Amino acid sequence: MGLEGGQPGLRSVRDPWRLRAGWPLLQLQTLRQVPPVGLYYNSKLFAKYHLALPKTWAQFASEAATFHKEDPAGAFTNFDATDIGWMLALMAQDGAFPFQYTGGANITIDFNGPKQMAFANYWQKLIKARLVQTNTDGTVMWGEMAKSLDATWLPAAWGPSYFAPAAGNSMGVWRAAPLPQWKAGADVQTNLGGSSYPVMASSKHPAQAAAFSMWLNATMQSWNVIKTPPSSLFPTYLPLLRSPSFKTLTYPVSGSSHPNVVFDSAAEKVTPVEWPPFMTEVITEAGSMFADTLDGKATLNAALNAFQKTIVSYAKSEGFKVST
Amino acid sequence: MQGNVADRFAVAVAQGRGSPQVTVPSSGARAKSFSRRRHGRGLWFVAPFTLMFVLFTLVPLVYAVYTSLFTSRLVGGTVFSGFSNYQAILSSGQFWGGMVRVLIFAAIQIPVMLAIALFFATVFDIGMVRWGGFFRTVYFLPFAVPTVVSAIMWSFLLEPEFGPFTKLAENLGFHGANLLSPSLLLPMIIVIVIWEWTGYNMVILYTALRSVPRDTVEAAMVEGATLSKIILSVKLPMVRPALVMLGLLNFIGALQLFVEPSILASFTPNVSFGFTPTIFLYNTAIGNQQYDLAAAGAVVLGVVITIISVGSLMIRRKMRSVSL
Numbered sequence: 001m002g003l004e005g006g007q008p009g010l011r012s013v014r015d016p017w018r019l020r021a022g023w024p025l026l027q028l029q030t031l032r033q034v035p036p037v038g039l040y041y042n043s044k045l046f047a048k049y050h051l052a053l054p055k056t057w058a059q060f061a062s063e064a065a066t067f068h069k070e071d072p073a074g075a076f077t078n079f080d081a082t083d084i085g086w087m088l089a090l091m092a093q094d095g096a097f098p099f100q101y102t103g104g105a106n107i108t109i110d111f112n113g114p115k116q117m118a119f120a121n122y123w124q125k126l127i128k129a130r131l132v133q134t135n136t137d138g139t140v141m142w143g144e145m146a147k148s149l150d151a152t153w154l155p156a157a158w159g160p161s162y163f164a165p166a167a168g169n170s171m172g173v174w175r176a177a178p179l180p181q182w183k184a185g186a187d188v189q190t191n192l193g194g195s196s197y198p199v200m201a202s203s204k205h206p207a208q209a210a211a212f213s214m215w216l217n218a219t220m221q222s223w224n225v226i227k228t229p230p231s232s233l234f235p236t237y238l239p240l241l242r243s244p245s246f247k248t249l250t251y252p253v254s255g256s257s258h259p260n261v262v263f264d265s266a267a268e269k270v271t272p273v274e275w276p277p278f279m280t281e282v283i284t285e286a287g288s289m290f291a292d293t294l295d296g297k298a299t300l301n302a303a304l305n306a307f308q309k310t311i312v313s314y315a316k317s318e319g320f321k322v323s324t
Numbered sequence: 325m326q327g328n329v330a331d332r333f334a335v336a337v338a339q340g341r342g343s344p345q346v347t348v349p350s351s352g353a354r355a356k357s358f359s360r361r362r363h364g365r366g367l368w369f370v371a372p373f374t375l376m377f378v379l380f381t382l383v384p385l386v387y388a389v390y391t392s393l394f395t396s397r398l399v400g401g402t403v404f405s406g407f408s409n410y411q412a413i414l415s416s417g418q419f420w421g422g423m424v425r426v427l428i429f430a431a432i433q434i435p436v437m438l439a440i441a442l443f444f445a446t447v448f449d450i451g452m453v454r455w456g457g458f459f460r461t462v463y464f465l466p467f468a469v470p471t472v473v474s475a476i477m478w479s480f481l482l483e484p485e486f487g488p489f490t491k492l493a494e495n496l497g498f499h500g501a502n503l504l505s506p507s508l509l510l511p512m513i514i515v516i517v518i519w520e521w522t523g524y525n526m527v528i529l530y531t532a533l534r535s536v537p538r539d540t541v542e543a544a545m546v547e548g549a550t551l552s553k554i555i556l557s558v559k560l561p562m563v564r565p566a567l568v569m570l571g572l573l574n575f576i577g578a579l580q581l582f583v584e585p586s587i588l589a590s591f592t593p594n595v596s597f598g599f600t601p602t603i604f605l606y607n608t609a610i611g612n613q614q615y616d617l618a619a620a621g622a623v624v625l626g627v628v629i630t631i632i633s634v635g636s637l638m639i640r641r642k643m644r645s646v647s648l
Contacts, residue, residue: 082593104399105399105400136592136593139483139485139486140484140485143485143486277398278398278612278613280610280611280612280613281611281612281613283611284597284607284610284611284612285597285611285612287589287593287597288593288594288595288596288597288599289597290593291506291593291594291596294593295505295506297506314612317395317397317614318397318398318399319397319398319399319400320398320399
């Protein structure tokens with residue numbers, strides 16, 4: 001999706017594939033938010049163990065080793081592969097996004113190519129050495145973060161609003177930083193999908209629905225309410241994004257710091273990816289197909305290999321011409 | 325004599341569940357006199373039921389079978405595909421893996437639950453405890469809690485991070501205990517379902533025990549039978565039909581196990597795509613958007629349940645004719 005050339009507001013929907021019977025055609029939709037992914041770190045732990053803020057993923061791995069040596073019970077971050085949308089965002093930053101799709105019947109699916117396996121190797125190494133935990137995203141992971149057992153977190157911009165109720169003693173110590181880079185000095189950013197407000201063809205009052213959708217997502221009047229912390233929604237509405245008041249917003253989990261400065265700069269650098277038209281299937285299957293990576297029964301590489309087979313055979317059964 | 329009593333229990337049980345499956349074998353003379361009467365007026369009496377049956381059972385059933393013969397694809401539209409959906413279901417490891425899981429579930433959950441239910445029913449029946457009516461109501465209460473609500477409640481109790489049972493396990497020395505791990509998930513669902521359904525089964529068995537004619541029990545007492553003898557050799561054989569009926573109804577319920585695992589799926593990644601046959605159908609229809617494949621799966625599941633129900637009814641009928 002991306003930021004649509006930086007233009008918020010109306011976006012007409014193409015019809016690249018036949019919508020399933022019963023799916024109402026969209027009349028229009030307004031984008032609400034497209035959150036970049038960043039790095040949050042526990043500033044207290046970083047100060048205590050003299051950890052350096054990692055600029056590259058290589059440095060991330062070496063800091064992880066340092067932290068684990070200092071606190072054997074702790075892990076540098078959490079990696080939940082069942083949260084496939086999140087993993088795809090990290091893969092996209094590594095140039096390992098597995099889908100190429102521009103509409104129509106042809107699609108490229110590559111969960112186990114060289115790029116993807118390199119990505120898996122990197123994380124699998126950290127998981128195997130117990131430098132990284134593999135808890136489920138959500139309460140379990142936040143519990144570890146609250147107990148200062150996870151030193152960093154790689155959420156989308158809206159993450160803090162969900163974490164805040166579980167943050168416990170770690171409230172206020174978190175600081176945002178740009179994602180580490182695969183190449184030193186590069187500035188490659190990624191986002192975690194996004195959301196939009198569609199008006200369906202079946203709507204009895206399409207004009208009013210459209211007007212409301214526009215008002216809700218693309219006016220200051222509405223965003224002045226929606227942006228209020230602890231909400232940490234990251235808007236696509238440029239006048240708000242560029243206003244100084246947005247950049248200086250503070251959130252309970254990150255104390256007096258200004259995370260939006262980091263995320264705003266990341267949003268400018270995101271290279272959009274093209275999602276396949278069957279993400280519901282990808283998400284449904286991923287929930288159980290990556291579960292074994294969480295308790296160490298399967299490596300990421302093995303899970304990606306199996307996943308490739310499943311998604312390819314699904315795409316074929318749906319009539320796509322699949323290249324791998 | 326015994327047979328008649330048994331029949332009455334079967335009817336009582338069937339009426340308690342609102343199930344029309346059990347027909348009362350009535351005496352030959354009465355049956356004949358019924359058949360001699362004119363049918364015209366009778367049709368009006370069955371019309372409301374027939375109409376509802378056709379609208380809400382027959383039509384959806386036929387529609388499911390019809391849908392299952394087509395394949396709707398994202399690319400290429402809907403085409404008639406004969407039995408290919410059935411081939412896919414019959415050869416699906418996920419579907420049959422789920423089937424095996426619910427069979428294991430049934431093999432443990434039903435006997436344990438019926439044993440507990442029968443124990444309490446007997447205790448109340450012989451009047452060993454004070455406040456019998458009060459305790460019967462208390463034990464029956466879990467059944468009055470909607471299944472979804474009790475599943476959510478148990479999910480929070482068993483939740484791996486904050487759940488009190490997890491804390492209890494940790495205090496007992498099981499560090500890092502995860503009650504929703506792949507190996508403990510099914511046992512926990514068994515516990516939940518036993519909690520939900522024991523009271524209900526107990527009330528049915530209690531009613532059956534109360535219906536054992538007093539003369540029979542008194543006759544046994546006059547003959548000098550001990551309490552345990554009366555329970556085991558007089559009462560138990562007389563409530564056997566109720567037990568068998570409950571066994572069958574619970575078995576059909578077990579094959580359709582859905583609510584508990586689908587709620588738990590929000591708390592653990594270990595509820596796989598095809599955890600139970602109905603979860604498989606849900607994920608296929610809603611997650612993968614393959615309604616036609618799910619329809620074929622529903623038909624196969626329906627056939628399996630029908631075969632088991634009809635088969636066990638026939639076996640019971642045969643056993644009864646032998647015992648008479």
